[in-house]
Amino acid sequence: MSTPIAPEVVDHVHEVARRARRASRQLAQLTRGEKDAALLALADAVDAATAAVVAANGEDLDRGRASGLSENLLDRLTLDADRVHAVADALRQIATLPDPVGEVVRGSTLANGLQIRQVRVPMGVVGMIYEARPNVTVDAAGLGLKSGNAVILRGGSAASSTNAALVGVLRSALEAQGLDPDAVNLLSEGGHDAARALMTARGLVDLVIPRGGASLIRTVVTESTVPVIETGVGNCHVYVDGSADADMAVRIVTNSKTHRPSVCNAAESLLVHRDAAARVLPGVMAELAAAGVTVHGDEDTRGYAETAGARWVPVTPEDDDTEFLSLDISARVVDDLDAAITHVQEHTSGHTEAIVTADRDAARRFTAEVDAAAVLVNASTRFTDGGEFGFGAEIGISTQKLHARGPMALPELTTTKWVVEGDGQVR
Incomplete structure (x- = not known):
């Protein structure tokens, strides 16, 4: 009591x-x-x-x-x-x-x-x-x-x-x-x-x-x-689909994580489709390394992170649910869209989730199945904001x-x- x-x-x-x-x-x-x-x-x-x-x-x-x-x-x-x-x-x-x-x-x-x-x-x-x-x-x-x-x-x-x-x-x-x-x-x-x-x-x-x-x-x-x-707790994910444009994915992941890491709409988790890993992760890891981000990654991400000079530590189950609010990000390679959606649904805080994809069907499935206050397609999680949405100042983000x-x-x-x-x- x-x-x-x-x-x-x-x-x-x-x-x-x-x-x-x-x-x-x-x-x-x-x-x-x-x-x-x-x-x-x-x-x-x-x-x-x-x-x-x-x-x-x-x-x-x-x-x-x-x-x-x-x-x-x-x-x-x-x-x-x-x-x-x-x-x-x-x-x-x-x-x-x-x-x-x-x-x-x-x-x-x-x-x-x-x-x-x-x-x-x-x-x-x-x-x-x-x-x-x-x-x-x-x-x-x-x-x-x-x-x-x-x-x-x-x-x-x-x-x-x-x-x-x-x-x-x-x-x-x-x-x-x-x-x-x-x-x-x-x-x-x-x-x-x-x-x-x-x-x-x-x-x-x-x-x-x-x-x-x-x-x-x-x-x-x-x-x-x-x-x-x-309001507020933001364990936000960026999922890079197999069809994603590599340059777009690098820009969105980097902006989502590093633009202002201490706020609730910053990305805390990165998921990359196995088919996109070789195209996307070298560029992503290079940008994260340059920004001083520590990657809490699975073994599939380790080689890319170390080659790029990024600090890599093994991801833990606790990391999957952590709102870091710092220059840290969890990162995993997933087999397909279903695995990505399942992971997001198990660990989302209901704030903001994003997909990077050139596949309209994948975008439709992601926006329909992911349960969050904001779901973004091919855009940074940092846009979930009253000012950016044209509402003026916000009093909070309801989850x-x-x-x-x-x-x-x-x-x-x-x-x-x-x-x-x-x-x-x-x-």
Whole structure:
């Protein structure tokens, strides 16, 4: 059994949630023009505070290095001036997107004259529990504002100074626009108890979204009494089919693994059809070696890796299920498409899977049989991203099947309401 949550922490989180719920009622009434004007004001405020945000981020980075954070986690944590500007620009992009609130999903007029329509409405209060990704702080606030939701943020301790600086800027900018600053809230105290109190504040919080590693997501999913959307863990595969163009395969595998290895849409596993191995693996291994990737491979890949100068270690069953988030990749040669699909289905985390092939039938089978939020044909796994899909900033990538799946943007932060209008009808 879990230890009881400190009563003072529960009281604090519940008070924050009550204030957020009050703010959500104001947000639900805003027009698109009002929300977009506020988003642009928030973006300008973040840009104006760049120096202060970078300084606060420096405090987090110093603590992270002192505590032995890995380079990949430090990269996720880092906000330099260019990244702060990119975060502000994400708010401006959200302002250009259609407002989902009020959209009519479906509707009709019944035989008795009743007019019924299903419309999108805000969730209300959304809790975010996440790790060392301070850009999530601003993305969540912007997406929450545009979709009419108040947000309660519980970021990881590694980014505490950065998150406090960013939320301070956002709350001040909201207040300057005449909006309730409790539309954006940060739980900066209470440690893990604050996260537990947030995920059990049923009736005050409408939805919790965890964003981080497997352990964090598993904890939130299993302990939360508030509805949860599961996100993020990405054991993504690239399967190179027997008919694949070798140059294309090299580009896609290299980009999928090395473009930014610390994120959830980076490739962690490589499968190569036996008929393509001699054509594809020399080039793939040369590029992986140049990038410093360690190949956790089977014996069929060993010779190619060693010839190319890549570091090769024997693959283990645990490697097949590992989200490395580093310059490591598992690699196997498989006999055919069936073997590739079977392997993917046994080890997928349901995030993103890719096939490289010139065979349309193979592509159709792969997309039909592989069960994941995104299945890509002849493209890098790095494209599974709300911005790349044209959704603007994303609040996460859902790996579950109910309500939302894949990159989650504005529509996924709404629910629906039935509105029925009559002129005196009775049943």
